[in-house]
Amino acid sequence: MLTTGKAILDVANEHSFAVPAFNISDWAMFKGVVEISEQMNAPLIVAIHPDEVGHIGAAMVQGIIARAHSASIPIAIHWDHGATYEQMLEAFQFGFTSVMIDGSLKPFEENLAITKKVTDSAHVLGVSVEGELGTIGGNDSYAEAGAAEIIYTDPDDAVTFVEQTGVDSLAIAIGTFHGFYPSHLKPELKLDLLKEIKSRVGIPLVLHGGSGNPDDEIREAARTGINKINISTDIKVAYHDKMREVLGVDSKLREPNAIQPACIDALKVVAAQKIELFGAEGKGSLF
Numbered sequence: 001m002l003t004t005g006k007a008i009l010d011v012a013n014e015h016s017f018a019v020p021a022f023n024i025s026d027w028a029m030f031k032g033v034v035e036i037s038e039q040m041n042a043p044l045i046v047a048i049h050p051d052e053v054g055h056i057g058a059a060m061v062q063g064i065i066a067r068a069h070s071a072s073i074p075i076a077i078h079w080d081h082g083a084t085y086e087q088m089l090e091a092f093q094f095g096f097t098s099v100m101i102d103g104s105l106k107p108f109e110e111n112l113a114i115t116k117k118v119t120d121s122a123h124v125l126g127v128s129v130e131g132e133l134g135t136i137g138g139n140d141s142y143a144e145a146g147a148a149e150i151i152y153t154d155p156d157d158a159v160t161f162v163e164q165t166g167v168d169s170l171a172i173a174i175g176t177f178h179g180f181y182p183s184h185l186k187p188e189l190k191l192d193l194l195k196e197i198k199s200r201v202g203i204p205l206v207l208h209g210g211s212g213n214p215d216d217e218i219r220e221a222a223r224t225g226i227n228k229i230n231i232s233t234d235i236k237v238a239y240h241d242k243m244r245e246v247l248g249v250d251s252k253l254r255e256p257n258a259i260q261p262a263c264i265d266a267l268k269v270v271a272a273q274k275i276e277l278f279g280a281e282g283k284g285s286l287f
Contacts, residue, residue: 005098
């Protein structure tokens with residue numbers, strides 16, 4: 001069933017687990033994450049970045065929404081890392097049920113102002129809003145914007161931000177990078193910082209850029225305050241590594257229905273591991 005990000009994350013917040021937000025860039029990837037989520041009875045957030053929206057087009061977004069309506073699990077369609085108010089208006093017109101406005105690279109007051117403007121508009125339409133405070137790292141040109149170094153979320157700022165914007169969820173910076181984690185740094189989540197922020201704001205918290213962080217830290221984060229975790233790099237690497245393997249076997253292969261099934265299966269293996277790690281398996285029964 002199609003629903004909002006808030007409807008899904010409020011349940012995750014109440015029951016202390018995290019929902020995967022899988023970034024997809026084509027129908028095959030979308031098919032894979034829906035099938036494995038239905039198989040594992042796990043709620044799903046389908047995340048689509050503006051670059052990905054431009055790649056797949058409005059017509060495919062409508063197809064995604066139609067498939068979500070018929071799904072056996074709750075699905076939210078989420079505009080990931082929106083940069084401007086105008087992009088948010090586009091998301092509303094497309095039918096997204098959840099949006100993220102990312103003003104994290106702006107000064108605090110500017111971030112607060114644009115996030116409040118988006119939230120006020122979105123809530124009139126019944127659309128959920130995610131904001132971001134603090135800046136996670138960015139390690140390659142394919143990743144979303146990030147800082148050269150992590151700017152950790154300040155708990156006092158988080159309280160003010162949530163109170164004044166009215167966001168439904170908040171992405172925080174506690175030690176992750178978009179894309180691959182830099183090889184010269186040791187991945188480490190500041191779980192004490194997570195717990196402090198959670199105790200003070202209460203709303204669902206979001207973790208972006210978890211590729212490369214140890215599973216035990218991710219598992220604990222998903223049970224102590226993080227309720228949505230974005231996954232893009234890991235599933236796309238699995239998908240395209242398998243595609244390179246398949247294409248390397250037979251240079252005459254050209255039909256997608258001969259190439260893509262194995263790639264989808266490889267993606268589903270990684271997605272299933274994330275669903276289990278986040279504690280989302282079987283949680284579709286809560287809705």
